[in-house]
Amino acid sequence: MSQSGLNQPVLRWKPNALFSEKDLKSATTSAHFATLIEALGIIDRSKEKNVVLVTRTPVGWTTYEYIGSSACKVDFRELRLGGLPLGGNPLLPETYIVDGKGRFSRIVFDGHQYRLDETPRPIQEPSGSWVVEAVVPVEEINHSKNVTWLPKITLRPTLDELLAALSWVDQNMPDGKVKAGGSKHSSSQVAVSADVYIEPERMKLIRTVNEDPDVYRSDLSERRENLVRGGSGNTIKEMNRFLWEHGKSFPALGGFDGQTLGGVFPTGTHGSVFTRGPLAETIVSIDLALSSGQLVRIEPHDGITDPKALASTLSNTRLIQDDDNFHAALINMGTMGVVHSYMLEVTPAFHMNEIRTPSTIPELKEKLRDGKIYSLAGAPGMPVDLEKIPPRISDGRDGGFKDQPIRAYHLEFLINPHTDKVIVTSRHPTTITAAADAELGFDPPGRDLIRTIHRGARFGRPVLPTWLQENFRGLLSWGIDQLIKIAPSATPKLIDSAMDTLIDAAYTDRSFNVFNVGDGTNQIPTLSGTIFVPVAADAYLAAVDIIRATASQFAKSRNRYQTGPTSMRFVRGTKAMMGCVDDVCAFEILFTGGTTWALEMVEAYEAALREGLGHEAVRVHWGQLVGEGVGRREGYSEYARWREVRDELDPKGVFVNEWLERIL
Numbered sequence: 001m002s003q004s005g006l007n008q009p010v011l012r013w014k015p016n017a018l019f020s021e022k023d024l025k026s027a028t029t030s031a032h033f034a035t036l037i038e039a040l041g042i043i044d045r046s047k048e049k050n051v052v053l054v055t056r057t058p059v060g061w062t063t064y065e066y067i068g069s070s071a072c073k074v075d076f077r078e079l080r081l082g083g084l085p086l087g088g089n090p091l092l093p094e095t096y097i098v099d100g101k102g103r104f105s106r107i108v109f110d111g112h113q114y115r116l117d118e119t120p121r122p123i124q125e126p127s128g129s130w131v132v133e134a135v136v137p138v139e140e141i142n143h144s145k146n147v148t149w150l151p152k153i154t155l156r157p158t159l160d161e162l163l164a165a166l167s168w169v170d171q172n173m174p175d176g177k178v179k180a181g182g183s184k185h186s187s188s189q190v191a192v193s194a195d196v197y198i199e200p201e202r203m204k205l206i207r208t209v210n211e212d213p214d215v216y217r218s219d220l221s222e223r224r225e226n227l228v229r230g231g232s233g234n235t236i237k238e239m240n241r242f243l244w245e246h247g248k249s250f251p252a253l254g255g256f257d258g259q260t261l262g263g264v265f266p267t268g269t270h271g272s273v274f275t276r277g278p279l280a281e282t283i284v285s286i287d288l289a290l291s292s293g294q295l296v297r298i299e300p301h302d303g304i305t306d307p308k309a310l311a312s313t314l315s316n317t318r319l320i321q322d323d324d325n326f327h328a329a330l331i332n333m334g335t336m337g338v339v340h341s342y343m344l345e346v347t348p349a350f351h352m353n354e355i356r357t358p359s360t361i362p363e364l365k366e367k368l369r370d371g372k373i374y375s376l377a378g379a380p381g382m383p384v385d386l387e388k389i390p391p392r393i394s395d396g397r398d399g400g401f402k403d404q405p406i407r408a409y410h411l412e413f414l415i416n417p418h419t420d421k422v423i424v425t426s427r428h429p430t431t432i433t434a435a436a437d438a439e440l441g442f443d444p445p446g447r448d449l450i451r452t453i454h455r456g457a458r459f460g461r462p463v464l465p466t467w468l469q470e471n472f473r474g475l476l477s478w479g480i481d482q483l484i485k486i487a488p489s490a491t492p493k494l495i496d497s498a499m500d501t502l503i504d505a506a507y508t509d510r511s512f513n514v515f516n517v518g519d520g521t522n523q524i525p526t527l528s529g530t531i532f533v534p535v536a537a538d539a540y541l542a543a544v545d546i547i548r549a550t551a552s553q554f555a556k557s558r559n560r561y562q563t564g565p566t567s568m569r570f571v572r573g574t575k576a577m578m579g580c581v582d583d584v585c586a587f588e589i590l591f592t593g594g595t596t597w598a599l600e601m602v603e604a605y606e607a608a609l610r611e612g613l614g615h616e617a618v619r620v621h622w623g624q625l626v627g628e629g630v631g632r633r634e635g636y637s638e639y640a641r642w643r644e645v646r647d648e649l650d651p652k653g654v655f656v657n658e659w660l661e662r663i664l
């Protein structure tokens with residue numbers, strides 16, 4: 001890291017139409033200077049004809065040197081600017097580039113975009129002050145590669161700089177829209193911004209409540225032990241490690257750990273622990289930066305913060321302790337402000353055992369009908385308590401799924417919408433010895449074949465499929481996409497065989513590794529849409545039939561298939577106003593990344609489900625493929641109150657993008 005907190009910027013060079021773009025090699029480590037004139041002096045003394053980038057930092061100037069090509073000198077017109085630092089002022093950048101011919105150029109902003117202009121050698125220090133860390137915007141592309149956007153301004157503040165950054169936007173871009181970004185794993189347009197985009201990389205902070213300023217109620221007793229503050233830019237993976245090292249775990253997680261805290265909660269991300277709602281229910285307090293640059297702390301009416309202690313210790317933070325504000329803010333699609341950090345209430349660390357067994361659609365429907373999901377999923381109690389009581393394992397004739405716990409902590413089903421195949425996955429707390437735990441790590445098994453084999457079957461997932469996904473994921477997804485194009489009708493069989501490889505009698509690991517479906521699986525580009533359907537009156541079982549009939553219709557009329565399975569996960573009703581208030585089954589409809597008809601198919605499923613089950617019964621995940629042409633507010637009985645709270649916190653509509661206005 002340089003003094004400015006930025007890594008050495010990458011300078012890209014495209015000499016002419018014949019040569020492709022490449023990164024210029026870095027020549028030295030960066031050098032730091034108090035003044036611009038001192039920084040230029042060092043360039044004069046250098047005998048090399050390298051390219052030098054000179055940029056302002058909060059405390060002076062930094063130079064970065066790059067080696068040009070030996071054959072030809074690098075001309076500044078051949079340089080690509082995306083990602084370069086702007087020297088603390090996005091509108092009047094303080095960044096110069098001296099090219100291989102010794103000419104000076106400066107990055108300038110013309111109101112729409114950035115370019116390099118030849119300029120005389122600067123002879124004066126800048127008069128204005130450092131404003132905010134910003135970089136030349138690049139085209140942003142999400143993980144699923146189905147959404148791109150080019151912001152006008154990209155800011156990269158630390159948590160300490162966040163309020164000043166938002167005040168700067170408020171004063172300098174009064175009509176500008178702002179979106180903070182997470183790890184770009186949403187496949188909807190929920191994170192898109194055409195104006196200002198705030199990157200998460202520097203907004204990190206993890207500490208226990210005891211390391212936080214002491215502004216909390218004195219009667220929290222043992223709850224205090226489980227309170228942890230996380231910065232909005234910290235990833236779930238980083239949190240998992242910190243929590244485990246402090247004897248803690250998230251009580252429930254989704255199947256992936258790369259999202260940031262700022263990004264994962266506001267779209268309603270969930271797992272399948274049926275005693276719990278979406279992951280946002282882990283939040284007990286939200287520190288939110290508003291567009292004016294003010295910090296508000298939002299909690300329920302009986303929140304953890306002591307108002308008097310906050311007023312005397314953090315007097316610039318406005319406290320809102322109100323249930324409506326809190327429940328509106330939990331799932332808000334990034335529309336209320338930029339989250340600074342969250343206080344989360346987690347649980348003592350636990351291990352889990354995963355079991356994956358085969359089943360069929362007829363068996364699934366028979367064993368779940370008449371609300372029987374409640375006797376098979378959602379074991380009540382804290383995971384550390386459940387660890388101590390081994391679950392009863394079903395023999396398949398007692399109402400349960402053979403070899404599965406009768407009431408599992410986490411239960412989900414993977415179905416192939418084109419066949420009868422089902423895989424049942426349960427995850428239940430279990431105990432292991434300290435010696436066995438010492439063999440475990442912070443990644444799910446798979447990356448290292450030898451280590452995975454060495455751990456033994458109980459501590460690994462089926463070895464070969466996992467290892468293949470880890471190591472050949474690009475090839476694997478390309479191969480599947482090609483195969484599906486050449487022989488579309490082979491798709492259902494292909495999915496059946498992929499599902500068979502998951503069957504596994506036991507896999508035990510630290511809880512966060514068991515929740516994680518594996519780095520390889522998560523990094524294969526996929527497209528997915530999640531549709532939520534009520535559990536009440538077995539509506540979700542009717543939905544299984546509707547989804548299968550729609551898939552079959554799609555295949556018949558179009559010769560196109562869903563190119564992955566559908567997972568059925570169970571989420572408890574939540575008080576979050578833009579989440580599902582009733583218990584739901586979340587149908588996650590998966591496709592390979594190359595499925596150009598994925599959105600169309602999700603729309604077809606949704607239309608059929610709305611027709612069969614009623615409009616209000618059907619809702620979708622804000623961060624996954626979302627069909628157009630549906631007034632989505634319909635599914636949320638508290639939408640009007642949610643909108644009021646949102647509008648009070650962000651009266652100018654700075655954080656609502658065009659897509660959200662359109663679909664709500």
Ligand SMILES: Cc1cc2nc3c(=O)[nH]c(=O)nc-3n(C[C@H](O)[C@H](O)[C@H](O)COP(=O)(O)OP(=O)(O)OC[C@H]3O[C@@H](n4cnc5c(N)ncnc54)[C@H](O)[C@@H]3O)c2cc1C
Pocket residue numbers: 143144179180181182183184185186187190191192200232233253254255256258259260261262263264265266267268269270271333334335337338339340522523621622623624
């Ligand atoms: C491989 C993969 C696995 C997934 N697994 C699951 C799963 O198991 N369960 C599930 O429910 N979903 C799952 N999802 C969906 C995913 O969890 C959500 O889309 C999530 O919101 C993505 O988080 P992110 O960090 O990538 O945020 P982004 O997609 O970058 O942003 C999401 C939203 O958060 C907002 N935001 C980000 N940071 C801030 C901030 N600091 N302040 C205010 N707003 C902010 C953005 O503006 C945007 O509105 C998965 C997606 C992928 C690609």
